[in-house]
Amino acid sequence: MELDKAYGVAYACSLDDKPLEASSDILIGLATRTRNKGQLYSKLGEEFSLANQGDAPILMEPSSATISLETKCPEWTLEVLDCNGVPMDGKSRKIKSSKGKLDFSISNKEDFAYFYHLKAAGAEAP
Numbered sequence: 001m002e003l004d005k006a007y008g009v010a011y012a013c014s015l016d017d018k019p020l021e022a023s024s025d026i027l028i029g030l031a032t033r034t035r036n037k038g039q040l041y042s043k044l045g046e047e048f049s050l051a052n053q054g055d056a057p058i059l060m061e062p063s064s065a066t067i068s069l070e071t072k073c074p075e076w077t078l079e080v081l082d083c084n085g086v087p088m089d090g091k092s093r094k095i096k097s098s099k100g101k102l103d104f105s106i107s108n109k110e111d112f113a114y115f116y117h118l119k120a121a122g123a124e125a126p
Contacts, residue, residue, distance in 0.1 A: 002066045008032035010065035010106075012118075024073060024120035030108050032061040062109035069102045075121040076102060080111045088113065 001010040010030050014023035036054030043049075080091035091111060095104045095118075106116055 001068075003063065004065070005032055005061070005063045008061070008063050010067070012067075021070065026118040028067065028106065028116040028118055029114055030063060030065055030106055030116070031114060032063040032108065034058055034060045060108055062107070064105055064107035064109065066105050067103070070100055071097050071102045071120070072100065073097065073120040077119050077121065078104065078106075079117040079119070080113045081115040081117055083114065085115065087117065
């Protein structure tokens with residue numbers, strides 16, 4: 001995984017109790033700086049304190065990640081999940097591997113999401 005920001009993280013977790021490289025059901029997360037609108041910090045000596053927790057909406061720094069996986073499966077489905085883990089309508093897409101490699105990108109700016117569900121075609125739910 002390669003992230004386009006110096007500050008952030010992209011991660012993957014197997015959902016089918018298999019090692020990640022053998023998994024056919026993967027949760028992917030993309031996290032960057034996130035804060036509430038109007039959230040403020042103040043410095044107290046050497047430490048920082050939350051001076052105002054702010055309000056909705058939550059503001060997320062835009063980011064994207066490029067992901068490459070070795071796979072034997074020729075086709076996968078990538079679902080964009082809401083904050084409750086529910087697939088968002090009209091946001092899933094099919095991804096095809098080429099020569100044993102699956103390459104794709106995710107973007108919280110385009111998808112308005114933190115989480116993605118990557119599932120091999122024909123794989124059963126865990």
